[in-house]
Amino acid sequence: MRSLVQEAEGRPSPALPSLSPELAAAVLGARRRAARGADPQIDTAHLLHSLLESDQGTRESLSGDEPARLGRLLGYLVQRSIGYGLVWQTRAEGPEAQAETWWGGVSGWSPKAAAALNGALVRARLRRAEYATGRDLMAALLADPECRAVEVLRSAGLDPMGETGRMGERAC
Numbered sequence: 597m598r599s600l601v602q603e604a605e606g607r608p609s610p611a612l613p614s615l616s617p618e619l620a621a622a623v624l625g626a627r628r629r630a631a632r633g634a635d636p637q638i639d640t641a642h643l644l645h646s647l648l649e650s651d652q653g654t655r656e657s658l659s660g661d662e663p664a665r666l667g668r669l670l671g672y673l674v675q676r677s678i679g680y681g682l683v684w685q686t687r688a689e690g691p692e693a694q695a696e697t698w699w700g701g702v703s704g705w706s707p708k709a710a711a712a713l714n715g716a717l718v719r720a721r722l723r724r725a726e727y728a729t730g731r732d733l734m735a736a737l738l739a740d741p742e743c744r745a746v747e748v749l750r751s752a753g754l755d756p757m758g759e760t761g762r763m764g765e766r767a768c
Contacts, residue, residue, distance in 0.1 A: 616727040618651040623713070625650055630704070637706040640737055640745035643713075645673040651730030658734075658754070665754060672752040708743045712736040 615623065625646030630638040647654050648670060658666055705713075715736030720728035737745040738756055746756045 614727050616651075616729045618653070619647070619716070619728055619730050619733060621650040622647040622730060622733070626709075627704075637704055638709050639706040640709050640712055640740070640743040641673070641748050643709055643733065644737060644745040644748060647730050647733055648673070654730035654734050657731060669749065669752040669754060672748060706744075708740055712740065712743065712745075715739060 614620075622643065623646070626638050626642035629642045629646055635642070648658070648666075655666055658669065712733060713736070716728040716732035719732040719735060720726075725732075737743060740746065741756065749756045
């Protein structure tokens with residue numbers, strides 16, 4: 597597996613599609629966000645929050661014709677990051693979350709976050725794309741109805757199943 601540093605610097609990988617610059621920034625941002633919050637693992641909500649900050653295409657896909665949707669979601673994520681998500685800090689994501697998971701040469705990922713990143717890479721490979729994008733990651737997050745990112749979307753009043761259709765329409 598490639599390290600996150602290699603991804604951020606854009607070094608090519610023969611085996612896997614690379615991350616787009618926006619997606620690499622989101623992955624690094626999720627790591628920083630988890631460390632700042634003293635969270636036990638980098639989870640899918642960290643990925644979602646950082647992805648929305650880093651990738652304009654994903655933001656546009658989620659806001660659709662109603663910009664208030666994105667504002668509501670970002671507001672919820674900010675509340676979570678400043679302490680309203682303390683319940684999440686006391687438990688790791690997923691039933692198998694006690695296992696230490698590696699992704700990109702770095703440990704500390706929840707199994708669901710690692711699976712979502714791998715899912716984004718698979719989507720990019722299936723599209724024969726050079727880069728996995730934020731939309732690839734968003735689609736992979738939405739594919740797991742039990743992940744914390746989907747829980748955040750529901751809590752912010754968004755319909756994850758509706759978002760899945762919207763992301764599918766714009767995936768390629």
